[in-house]
Amino acid sequence: MHIISVDNITKNFGEVKALSSVSFHVKEGDFYGLFGPNGAGKTTLLRILTGQLEPDSGEIVVASISHRDPMELKRRVGIVPEAETPPTFLTAQETLELVCKIREIKDIEPRIEKWITFFGLEDKRSTLCKDLSKGQRQKVMLASAFIHEPGILFLDEPFINLDPIYQRRVRDYLMKLVDEGRTVFMCTHILEIAEKLCTRVAVIKDGVVIKEGSIGEVAGTGALEDEFMKLVGESDTVIS
Numbered sequence: 001m002h003i004i005s006v007d008n009i010t011k012n013f014g015e016v017k018a019l020s021s022v023s024f025h026v027k028e029g030d031f032y033g034l035f036g037p038n039g040a041g042k043t044t045l046l047r048i049l050t051g052q053l054e055p056d057s058g059e060i061v062v063a064s065i066s067h068r069d070p071m072e073l074k075r076r077v078g079i080v081p082e083a084e085t086p087p088t089f090l091t092a093q094e095t096l097e098l099v100c101k102i103r104e105i106k107d108i109e110p111r112i113e114k115w116i117t118f119f120g121l122e123d124k125r126s127t128l129c130k131d132l133s134k135g136q137r138q139k140v141m142l143a144s145a146f147i148h149e150p151g152i153l154f155l156d157e158p159f160i161n162l163d164p165i166y167q168r169r170v171r172d173y174l175m176k177l178v179d180e181g182r183t184v185f186m187c188t189h190i191l192e193i194a195e196k197l198c199t200r201v202a203v204i205k206d207g208v209v210i211k212e213g214s215i216g217e218v219a220g221t222g223a224l225e226d227e228f229m230k231l232v233g234e235s236d237t238v239i240s
C-alpha cells in the first residue's frame with residue numbers, strides 16, 4: 001500500500017525551477033531517503049509533502065490526504081524541518097506542552113517526561129530555548145515531532161547537531177518505528193547513516209529525481225556515497 005504518492009509535482013520560484021515533474025511512491029513501513037546536493041530541491045519537496053507549500057502542478061497524497069487539505073495533513077504527520085528552532089521565548093518543557101495542546105493530546109505529562117528523559121534534557125526543561133545549545137534545540141524539535149506518535153515522520157537533516165550518542169539513540173528509535181510498520185521519510189546529507197537505515201532511496205538533482213529504488217538498486221555492489229557522487233556528476237578532487 002502506498003502511503004505517500006507523488007505524481008508530476010512541479011514548483012517554480014519566479015524563473016527558478018525548484019522541482020520538475022517529480023514522481024515517486026512510498027509504501028507503508030518504508031524508511032525512505034531523499035538525497036541530493038545543496039539546492040537540489042529536497043527541502044522544497046519536503047515542505048510540499050507536509051502541507052507547508054503549494055505545488056504549482058501535480059498531485060500529492062499522504063495517508064489518503066491530498067495536499068489540498070494542508071491542515072489535516074499537518075495533523076496526521078510529524079515534522080522536523082531543517083535549520084528551524086523551537087520558540088525562543090519558551091522553555092523546553094513549555095514547548096512540548098504547547099505541542100501537546102495544539103495536537104489535543106490528553107496524557108501530556110507522561111509523554112513529555114518520556115521525551116525529556118529520552119533526550120537527556122532533565123536539567124534543561126526550565127531553560128529558555130534561546131539559551132539551549134544547537135544540539136539541545138534539535139532534541140526539542142525531534143521530541144516535538146515524536147511526541148504524538150504519528151504514523152508518518154518527515155525529517156529534514158534529523159541528525160544535525162546531535163552527538164554520536166544521540167545519533168545512535170534516534171537511529172535506533174526510528175528503526176523501531178519502521179519495524180512496527182510506521183513510515184519515515186528523511187532528507188539527509190549523512191549517507192553513512194542513511195545506508196544503514198533506508199529501505200528505499202531517491203536521488204534528486206536540479207529539481208529532477210534521477211534515480212530511485214532500494215539501496216541495492218541505487219548503489220549496486222558499491223557504497224551509496226560512491227554511487228551518489230557519480231549520479232550528481234561529482235568527480236574526485238585532489239588538492240595539491
